[in-house]
Amino acid sequence: MPELPEVETVCRVMRRALGGKKIKDVEIVPDTIIFGATPPEAFKKAMIGRTVKNIGRRGKTWWIEFDQAPTFFGHLGMSGWIRELGTHTTRLKEHGDAPLDDETGRPRFLKMLITATDGTRVSFTDARRLGRAWLSESSEKDAKVKKLGPDALDDLPKGKDFDALFIKRHAPIKALLMDQSILSGIGNWVADEVLYHAKIAPARAASSLSSAEFAKLRKTILDVLTKSVEVNADSEQFPKNWLFHHRWGGSRGADRIGKHDIKRDTVGGRTTAWVPAVQK
DNA sequence: CTCAGTGTTCAGTG
DNA sequence: TCACTGAACACTGA
Secondary structure, three states: OOOHHHHHHHHHHHHHHHOOOEEEEEEEOOOOOOOOOOOHHHHHHHHOOOEEEEEEEEOOEEEEEEOOOOEEEEEOOOOEEEEEOOOOOOOOOOOOOOOEOOOOOOEOOEEEEEEEOOOOEEEEEEOOOOOEEEEEOOOOOOHHHHOOOOEOOOOOOOHHHHHHOOOOOOOEHHHHHOOOOOOEOOOHHHHHHHHHHHOOOOOOEHHHOOHHHHHHHHHHHHHHHHHHHHOOOOHHHOOOOOOHHHHOOOOOOOOEEOOEEOEEEEEOOEEEEEOOOOOO
């Protein structure tokens, strides 16, 4: 269930597994929800025999660029995951990754399997089928990528440019942080984590933030994203003082962080964990 | 059996 | 048209 840190992590996995390699085979499990109207043959034609030139990402959307157009794009939705087969992964459940099927030895919920000429295999799994995959000429021309705001980690606006993204908006700051057309990559848990450390209540109208709060917010976005990418989005390695460790622990709202109560509300249409004693 | 869930999109409202 | 809200989507696991 990926946000920017998880997507960046799987991009690094793909880079290591497939970078510079030629694709020998692509298997598609037909699924008109995930692949839309594009037939399996079109994906195979675009990828088999091609050499991987670059793995790219903007927000939660990623792509594999070859020595020849088109480029293959993907979005992991709520439950998609990518892994290199034959390697260990320690984060199966928390990332919605799929265990191996006992009978076939292949991942459950397999949607796509890419094999390089050296035998390396990379799988794309998605239990809930909210993920998407498509072909497009290039990342510069792709309609979906064009709609994304700047990447929240690699291209975060500075100073007044950052403030300007929010300052005239009256929606809750959390809802705007999760709006992919403003900044791309922040989802539900990152937004909660960031607002907790920035000491800003999630339901605050964006326009009510002071310039000092905007500065704090920007720095906190960078800190949370940088740290979580640094540990390959492995939440067990997130700092002890992160809200993440508590957010799903007590779903009845009885959970505490330090000496403060964690409250659960719906903000921006999503379950929100926050700490009223800290966030104002 | 019921419900929540690390996301996006679209219909409806003002 | 824009800003915003809430429901729908699909399916597993608790």
